[in-house]
Amino acid sequence: MVSARRLINRIVYGSRYDRVHWTQRVYVRPGERLAREARWRWRLRRAPVVPLADYAARTPLGAIEEFVSCLMCGQSRQQPLFEPANGDGWSYRVVRCPSCGFLYRNPNVRPEHLGDLYANGYSGFLTGDYAANRQRRYRLTMDAFAPVFSDGRGRRLLDFGCGAGLFLELAEQRGFEAYGVDLSPDSVEQANARLTRARAYFGAPEDVPEIAEGGFDVITLWSVLAHLPRPLSDFSLFRRLLAPGGVLLVLTVNARSLLLKAYGPTWSGFTKNHLMFYSAETLRTLLGRTGFAGVSYAPHYGDAVEAGTDRLPEPLRRRLRRTVEAADGGNMMRALAFADQEAIARWGGDRRIHRLRTRAQARPVPAAD
Incomplete structure (x- = not known):
């Protein structure tokens, strides 16, 4: 039986886009971007904004959870938007900050219980279907930020949340003196079995003397920020x-994504262990x-598009790229952060750099109301 949504799409678009992968349709169908953006604005206008106390009074609290205010601006009011869930029995609530637009899970996991999410069997996920194309994604992102990753000789790298060491393996191949940390003990064990010179550690960076001393030229967060x-x-x-002149690479799900606006609580970025959802602005x-x-x-057009293995006809591929560049930057957000002006001078090249105010220049966080 054809769903109502598919029937409407068939009436509006015909059969031309039936063979286009569902993650690409919102970027290539005419008018789709404008329709999704309009629907998103309508959703935000309709969603109520409530005080944190009222929200907490009617929302269940899990054993390892706590209610939080917006961590970006301090706003305590909540705009409930989504309740992601799946057939494995997990669910949570996602709210939006009405002041700065930050999306986050609330109630959220208490920091001292973060390791509980990765204690049992997480490495099986990291080395199963999820890992099939990980190294291809890493290479594509490193290429997008060339020459930062082109030659690691004489440079120190920290992979925060290194998992089973798939990226550390590439980093040592490129000559980096590479280290990793992770909260999954079995993942760390698998990483060290994979690696030759690089080394993975279980725990926090400040607990490992070789890491706590700092001096890193590169720090990477591959699909870690949301956790x-x-x-x-x-x-x-x-x-x-x-170190002076150092850079930090972030790859994370993009809370500005047209796919989020199209699919709401079933968006691929709302996974079991994700806690925070960032846009370029937040x-x-x-x-x-x-x-x-x-x-x-660096815009993310999709791994298959960038690798040239997708089946999109060339006119649709060009339209996808234009839409990504004009709209949201892609379903994944790729960012390179510069520690200081030396880093910008060394690695900025001809990139568009968003200059950031220093902590001394930033406005104070408003008091929770």
Whole structure:
């Protein structure tokens, strides 16, 4: 039986786009972008804004959870938007900050229980179907930010949330003196079995002397940012660990994505262990508040499109690229943050750099109301 949505799409678009992958349709069908953006604005206008106390009074709280205000601007009011869930029995609530637009899970996981999410069997996920194209994605992103990753000789790299070491393997191949940390002990064990010179550690960076001493030229967060319950503290630490001229790479789901606006609670970015959902704007807020000097973005057109293995006809491929560049930057957000002006001068090249205010210049966080 054809769903109502598919029937409407067939009437509006005909059969021309039936063979286009569902993740690409919103970028290539005529008028789709404008329709999704209009629907998103309508959703935000209709969603109520409530005080945190009222929201907490009617929302169940899990054993390892706590209610939080917006970590980007301090606003305590909540705009409930989604309740992602799946057949495995997990579900949570996603709210939007009515002041700065940040999307986050609320109630959120308490930081001291973050390791509970990765204690049992997480490495099986990281080395199963999820991992099939990971290294291709890493290479495509490294190429998008060339020459930062072209030659690692004489340079120190930290992969935060290194999982089973798939990226560390590439980093040591490119000559980096590479280290990794992760909260999954079985993932760390698998990483060290994979690696030759690089080394993965279980725990936090400050607990490992070789890492706590800092001096890193590159820090990478591959699909990690959405998992951090206290990003301001973490990014302040990253800034301290970077050497002068250092850079930090972020790959994360994009909360500005047209796919989020199209699919709502079933969006692919709402996974079991994701806690925070960033757009280019809210990532700039995070980086500015933690002392970074600038940030540059690379659009993400999709791994298959960038690798040339998709089946899109060339006219649709060009339309997809134009839409991504004009609209949201893609379903994944790729960003390179610069620790200081030296980093911008060394690695900025001809990229568009968004200059960030220093912590001293930033406006104070408003008091929770």
